[in-house]
Amino acid sequence: MPQPVPDKTAYHHGDLRRALLDAAELVLAERGIGGFTLRECARRAGVSHAAPAHHFGDVTGLLTALAALGFETLAASMREARAGIDDPRERLRAIARGYVAFARRHPQRFRLTFSRSRLNGDDPVYQAAAGAAFAELEAAIRLLHGAPDAPLEGVLRAALTQSWSVVHGFSHLLLEGHVAHMTDGEGGVDALLEGVIASIGQPAP
Amino acid sequence: MPQPVPDKTAYHHGDLRRALLDAAELVLAERGIGGFTLRECARRAGVSHAAPAHHFGDVTGLLTALAALGFETLAASMREARAGIDDPRERLRAIARGYVAFARRHPQRFRLTFSRSRLNGDDPVYQAAAGAAFAELEAAIRLLHGAPDAPLEGVLRAALTQSWSVVHGFSHLLLEGHVAHMTDGEGGVDALLEGVIASIGQPAP
């Protein structure tokens, strides 16, 4: 019975690359980027401590691959949030909510995805995933401004930078615990988020 | 000749705590937060590798103390930027420029200051320094809205969150290299920054 990708006994794991990525995601979620350990990933995948080197070369390589997956999940979160919303302004704001939702759902992955000091920023897979995620935001901005093919400059570029900065900054501050002291008494994080969301997709002054 | 804080020969360094902080800042600037090492700090300060434990307890303790200093420098950068500017809106925008300027001048310190996963976020000194830095921004918002004593809620709170998020997000994205691809051809980072700055201090929709 030849299974295509079977679990083997000792050697030739079958799909060790995937197993290591899954283990790495668990380790990252549990211990954070500071407590992340290559050997712990190998232990959870049931292989020796040197096995990951063959698939990722380096701990940086593994983290970079994980970060690329993080960008894909971020893009998916934005796509999911905007599904079925046609009004351009509301569509952009839904995407913004999807961005923050990803950060709140996967805080450690969000941190890793944007902490280039531990990643190989030149990795083409990483760059492609990052570009695809940002393209989601850019498309919404273009739709709102009615400029599907215009070069990215002037008002268009300013609007994209502003929207992106504000959702990213809010997400980051929230994860690093610098927002909590503002939510005392009133509405919680969601109310604060809506206040931020209201500032994007506005016409320029 | 009794000097108050002299450089001693071997034991009793004099002001080892300060010397370790200085060394740690160099190590952080050179190797980043990922390559930061307690032993390297001790080497540069000319003491044994176990000496830092007495002053900071832990590598987390040293990084937390460094992060608190980072907040002080951030606050100083904002104060310096707003000096002599009286118009409330321009004052707020000058403070925003000071925020980004700190991030650009001290990228590694900016990363450390906001990477709570490697810090002791409950440290009172750290929290006080963070609060003092954010108070600078809050005061400018209050001045702009003419509400020096109002409780921080509603429009006031939304404006603060929006301003803070946008300058922080822009700084973070810039440092992590996700802004470079938008500056091709036009104006560079400063032009992009001015576009972001223009979005803060506006009346609510």
Added chain:
DNA sequence: GGTGTATCTTTACATTGGCAAGATGCACAG
């Protein structure tokens, strides 16, 4: 002048990332 104590050193140990050499078994040619 003597003693207590904070400061710093020495020593030791477990853990980690990375390298090199060896073991294993799949793929593919004949």
Added chain:
DNA sequence: CTGTGCATCTTGCCAATGTAAAGATACACC
């Protein structure tokens, strides 16, 4: 079917790190 090449994985090893424990030193205070 058989044998060879090679990717995959393991074992063994090393230097570096963080932390703890025990010892050395010199300042402060009585």
